[in-house]
Amino acid sequence: MDQLQTIDDQRAWSRAAHMAGKRIGFVPTMGALHEGHISLIAKARAKSDVVVASVFVNPTQFDNPEDFAKYPITLEDDLAKLKAAGVDAVFLPTKEAMFPDGYCTFVELVGPLTDKMCGAARPGHFRGVATVVTKLFNIVQPDVAVFGEKDLQQVLIINRLAKDLDIPVEIIVGDTLREPDGLAMSSRNRRLSPASRQKALDLTKGLELARRAYKQGESTSLKLCEFVYNELLIHEGVEVDYCDVVSLRGFEEKDIADDTCFIAAAAFVDGVRLIDHVHLAGPAIPVAIDE
Amino acid sequence: MDQLQTIDDQRAWSRAAHMAGKRIGFVPTMGALHEGHISLIAKARAKSDVVVASVFVNPTQFDNPEDFAKYPITLEDDLAKLKAAGVDAVFLPTKEAMFPDGYCTFVELVGPLTDKMCGAARPGHFRGVATVVTKLFNIVQPDVAVFGEKDLQQVLIINRLAKDLDIPVEIIVGDTLREPDGLAMSSRNRRLSPASRQKALDLTKGLELARRAYKQGESTSLKLCEFVYNELLIHEGVEVDYCDVVSLRGFEEKDIADDTCFIAAAAFVDGVRLIDHVHLAGPAIPVAIDE
Numbered sequence: 016m017d018q019l020q021t022i023d024d025q026r027a028w029s030r031a032a033h034m035a036g037k038r039i040g041f042v043p044t045m046g047a048l049h050e051g052h053i054s055l056i057a058k059a060r061a062k063s064d065v066v067v068a069s070v071f072v073n074p075t076q077f078d079n080p081e082d083f084a085k086y087p088i089t090l091e092d093d094l095a096k097l098k099a100a101g102v103d104a105v106f107l108p109t110k111e112a113m114f115p116d117g118y119c120t121f122v123e124l125v126g127p128l129t130d131k132m133c134g135a136a137r138p139g140h141f142r143g144v145a146t147v148v149t150k151l152f153n154i155v156q157p158d159v160a161v162f163g164e165k166d167l168q169q170v171l172i173i174n175r176l177a178k179d180l181d182i183p184v185e186i187i188v189g190d191t192l193r194e195p196d197g198l199a200m201s202s203r204n205r206r207l208s209p210a211s212r213q214k215a216l217d218l219t220k221g222l223e224l225a226r227r228a229y230k231q232g233e234s235t236s237l238k239l240c241e242f243v244y245n246e247l248l249i250h251e252g253v254e255v256d257y258c259d260v261v262s263l264r265g266f267e268e269k270d271i272a273d274d275t276c277f278i279a280a281a282a283f284v285d286g287v288r289l290i291d292h293v294h295l296a297g298p299a300i301p302v303a304i305d306e
Numbered sequence: 307m308d309q310l311q312t313i314d315d316q317r318a319w320s321r322a323a324h325m326a327g328k329r330i331g332f333v334p335t336m337g338a339l340h341e342g343h344i345s346l347i348a349k350a351r352a353k354s355d356v357v358v359a360s361v362f363v364n365p366t367q368f369d370n371p372e373d374f375a376k377y378p379i380t381l382e383d384d385l386a387k388l389k390a391a392g393v394d395a396v397f398l399p400t401k402e403a404m405f406p407d408g409y410c411t412f413v414e415l416v417g418p419l420t421d422k423m424c425g426a427a428r429p430g431h432f433r434g435v436a437t438v439v440t441k442l443f444n445i446v447q448p449d450v451a452v453f454g455e456k457d458l459q460q461v462l463i464i465n466r467l468a469k470d471l472d473i474p475v476e477i478i479v480g481d482t483l484r485e486p487d488g489l490a491m492s493s494r495n496r497r498l499s500p501a502s503r504q505k506a507l508d509l510t511k512g513l514e515l516a517r518r519a520y521k522q523g524e525s526t527s528l529k530l531c532e533f534v535y536n537e538l539l540i541h542e543g544v545e546v547d548y549c550d551v552v553s554l555r556g557f558e559e560k561d562i563a564d565d566t567c568f569i570a571a572a573a574f575v576d577g578v579r580l581i582d583h584v585h586l587a588g589p590a591i592p593v594a595i596d597e
Contacts, residue, residue, distance in 0.1 A: 120470035179411035181444040
C-alpha cells in the first residue's frame with residue numbers, strides 16, 4: 016500500500032493510474048476507522064481497478080473546536096486496517112497543505128439540502144465538508160467515490176455538489192453498518208463510556224419505535240419524533256440536537272409523513288454527538304425493544 | 307473548429323486531447339469578442355497544443371438583471387473571430403445545462419480579495435464568477451487558462467481559487483489591450499454612444515493623471531483618487547462606483563500609496579458600467595492629456 020503524504024504525490028499517483036487505463040475508486044475518511052469504513056472500501060473495489068483512501072481530519076467542518084480537538088486519532092491502527100482491506104494507496108495530507116495560510120475559497124450549497132438537520136445545527140459544517148471533498152476529488156481524481164448512508168444528508172450534498180460543479184465522479188452510497196445491538200457504527204462511539212453507550216442505544220431504539228409506529232398508521236411527524244425524545248430525554252447527560260421527519264423528495268420537512276420520508280435525529284450523549292436515521296417505509300433496525 | 311454544445315461533448319473532446327498527450331489551453335469568455343480576447347487566445351496557444359474557448363454569458367455573475375439582459379450577444383461574429391484566431395474547439399453550453407433547476411452549489415472566496423472594489427460594489431458577482439469558472443475548469447480540464455489583466459481582481463480571485471481548490475491548471479494573465487485613444491477594450495464599450503464614449507475616456511485619463519501625480523511625489527490615496535473623480539464628475543450621466551488604491555501585497559486598501567499599489571475605478575457612463583486600473587509604479591497609459 017502506497018502512503019502519499021503530499022498533494023503532488025497523490026496527483027502523480029492518480030495520473031499514473033489513469034494513464035494505465037485504471038479506474039480509481041475513492042473512500043475519503045477522517046480516520047478512526049471501523050467496519051463501516053471497511054465495507055465502503057469493498058464497495059469501491061467492486062466498482063474500480065484501484066482504491067485510494069484518504070485519512071484527514073478536516074478542521075473546516077467542525078463548528079466546535081473542542082469537538083475537533085477530541086476527534087479520535089488512531090493512524091497506525093487505520094493504516095493496518097486499510098492495508099488489510101487491500102487499499103492501493105492512502106492519502107495523508109497535512110492540515111497545512113490542505114488549508115495553508117491565506118486559504119479563502121469555500122464551496123457552499125444553499126437551500127433545502129443544507130438548511131435543516133445537521134446544516135442548521137452545525138453552522139458551517141457542510142461548507143467545510145463540501146470544500147474538503149471538492150479538494151480531495153480534484154487531487155485524487157476518482158472515477159467513483161463511496162460514502163456511508165449513515166451520514167445521509169452529507170452524501171446527498173456531496174452527490175449534488177459533484178453534479179453541480181461538473182466533477183466527473185460517480186457517487187455511491189454504502190449501507191450503514193451497525194453493532195450487534197443495533198448502534199450505528201461511528202468513529203465517535205469509541206468516546207462513549209459503557210454507561211454512555213447504553214444511553215446512546217436509545218437513539219437507535221427511538222428511531223425504530225417511530226418506524227414501527229409509522230408502519231402501524233401513525234403519520235404525524237411530531238408524534239413520530241416523540242418516540243425519539245421519549246427514549247432519550249429520560250437520561251441525564253443527553254440532549255437532543257434535532258429530530259426531523261424529512262422527505263427524500265425535495266428534502267423537505269414534513270408535518271405528515273409518507274413513504275418518501277426518513278426520520279433523523281442527532282443527540283449529544285454525555286458530550287458526544289451522535290446521529291442516526293431510519294427510512295419510515297424501510298426495513299427495521301435490528302435493535303432489541305422491550306414492549 | 308469544433309463547436310461543442312453539451313457538457314458531455316466538451317468533456318469527451320478534452321479527454322481525447324489529453325489521451326493524445328496534448329496540453330489544453332483555455333480562454334473562457336462571455337462572447338462579444340474584441341481584440342483583447344483574441345490576444346488571450348494567442349497567449350493560450352503559445353502555452354499549449356490545442357486551444358478551447360468558451361462563450362457563455364453567465365447569469366450568476368450579474369448582480370443586476372438589467373445589466374445581464376443588456377449584455378451584448380454577437381455569436382456569429384464571435385465564432386468567425388475564434389475560427390480566424392485558430393481556436394480548435396469552442397464550448398457553447400446553454401444556461402439550462404450549466405445551471406439546471408435545483409442548482410444550489412456555489413464557490414465563494416472570503417476576505418481581502420473579494421471584500422472591496424467590484425466585490426463590494428456588485429454583491430454576489432465574484433461568487434458567480436468563481437462558480438462558473440470552477441465548473442468550466444472541471445468540464446474543459448485545461449492545463450493552462452488565460453484571463454485578461456483588465457479584470458485584475460477577477461484574475462487574482464481565479465488564481466487563488468484554482469490553488470485553494472487544487473484544480474490542476476496554470477493561470478496566465480494577458481495584458482489589457484486599449485483602443486488607439488487609450489480606452490481599455492471591453493465588450494461593454496459597444497453599448498456606448500459616441501458622446502458616452504468621450505466621457506468614458508475620462509476614466510482612463512483620470513487614472514493616468516493619478517499615476518503621473520504619484521510619480522511626481524503624491525502618495526496620499528485620497529488625492530490620487532481625486533484625479534479620477536475630477537475627470538469624471540464634470541459629466542452628466544456619469545457616476546463613480548468606486549475608486550480605490552490597493553496594494554497587490556495582501557490586496558489591502560492603502561491610505562498612503564506605494565510602488566506595490568494600483569489605482570482602480572469603476573464608473574457608470576450613461577448606464578454602462580466600465581472598469582479600469584493602472585499600476586502606480588508601472589508604465590503610462592497611452593492616452594492624450596491636455597496639461
